[in-house]
Amino acid sequence: MKVLMKGNEALSEAAIRAGATLYFGYPITPQNEIGEYMSRRLPTIPGGAYIQAETEVASINMVYGAVSTGRRAMTSSSSPGISLMMEGISYLAGAELPAVVVSIMRGGPGLGNINPEQADYFQATKGGGHGSYRMIVLAPASVQEMTDLTVLAFDLADKYRNPAMVIADGNLGQMMEPVELKDSYPNNYDHSDWALTGAKGRKGHTITSIYLDADEMEDYIHKLYRKYGEIERVETRHEEFLTDDADVVIVAYGIVSRVVRSAVELLRAEGIKAGMVRPITLWPYPKAVLRKLADTAKFFLACEMSMGQMVEDVQLSVEGRRPVYFYGRSGGNVPTPAEVVAAVKQRM
Amino acid sequence: MTYEIILAGFGGQGILFLGKMIALAGMIDGKEVSWIPSYGPEMRGGTANCSVVVSDRRIGTPVVTRPNVLVAMNRPSLEKFESTMQPGGHLLINKTLIEIPHTRQDIDVTYLEITGLAGELGNPRMANIVALGGLIGRVGLVSRDAVIEALKKELSGKKAALLDLNLKALDAGQQAALLPA
Structure with missing residues (x-):
């Protein structure tokens, strides 16, 4: 329920x-x-x-x-x-x-x-x-x-x-x-070989x-x-949204991924092939999926509520094979879908 | 349809509870819902507000910046949020406490004696539920049945005695909203 x-x-x-x-x-x-x-x-x-x-x-x-x-x-x-x-x-x-x-x-x-x-x-x-x-x-x-x-x-x-x-x-x-x-939820781990239990x-x-x-x-x-x-x-865990044919891969986690999902839908409605990768584990980072998408995507955009931190892991994953851009807001401002759309278009 | 709602007033007007009832009713209606308070370091006597989203689709950000539904329970709320509304949106104004008119011409506006009607019921603190009645009377938003179920759910145990008064307030708001202005 x-x-x-x-x-x-x-x-x-x-x-x-x-x-x-x-x-x-x-x-x-x-x-x-x-x-x-x-x-x-x-x-x-x-x-x-x-x-x-x-x-x-x-x-x-x-x-x-x-x-x-x-x-x-x-x-x-x-x-x-x-x-x-x-x-x-x-x-x-x-x-x-x-x-x-x-x-x-x-x-x-x-x-x-x-x-x-x-x-x-x-x-x-x-x-x-x-x-x-x-x-x-x-x-x-x-x-x-x-x-x-x-x-x-x-x-x-x-x-x-x-x-x-x-x-x-x-x-x-x-x-x-x-x-x-x-x-x-199950909690069946046996700690008897190391725990301090007397x-x-x-x-x-x-x-x-x-x-x-x-x-x-x-x-x-x-x-x-x-x-x-x-x-x-x-x-390693991640979620992909419309990445199969994506020219633009936006990478975002947490609350920002929800904004980016809306932005991807707006971009798609305008005929721009956008997709999203959402890391669920930040460590270990889902490098392999980004490396693979670098075969087909034209560029990547990391979107965060910071001045750019996870973007460095995107760069490491893509290994310089595609441009990696960044869009972020700080101070408590949450990016809007319209801002993300504009950030993508600016780099096309 | 996606309702992006801002509910705003001053502390003590039951703004957060009003938002929770809308979200809960939306959930009972089978919609996607989110609720988030403006949780900044608010000043005493200042505005309290929260964002609620009720949608047929998966919700992006829970923080509403361009509402298509606004409830202004006091004057600072109207002054702060009217300009942010989407064209065609619904604005519900607490006429009892707001003596200035709205300015936008591209929105649907309802003036309601929200605090006044609550006072007539013997408890000005019912203003939030009068507003909820006004919303379902004028905008739809969520179903009346779901609102009643939500109120029953929330007002159980020690609070059960308050249910009758809440239902009266809901009716008062809904009926008043249906009358021509």
């Missing part, structure tokens, strides 16, 4: 139904409904706990501790708060811990504003934290996907023992749409990211990168 829910609240309910019973966070707009929802729901669930931490630094480290026990736990924040979590995310990746971090992007840099932006793409997909690591990054484009991809984030985090981020913007967090949730009667487990010996550290990093390679092979 469909219900009308806010993105932030739907995401929270999906996390709970996926078995996340532990939430740690610190308030920041435009994602406060997540903490609010969790604070109401989790104390009513057996073993559930909600803690408002003293900072985002504390939140992410509480998550580190919680997931070390093999239980599903999460945190959420928005741009400045996510910046504070970067050290913790590196540690989670380094210790191979399955955590889910929700990032509801707002305007930046600095304190910025509380309007929607997509300017934390680099932060999410290119490190942000230190060291040789990768984080799985999922980008929903509707309230339904806010729930579906949150459930997927928990599954991928558990499957690969790696932090996973659900990244959306203020609009997706604040908007209401009809959404369908299952009563529960070592009585068995050998103790150690969770760490410290390897003082150079060769040992290098071996460990290579092991991580074999895992990342596997994730790239198996877990």
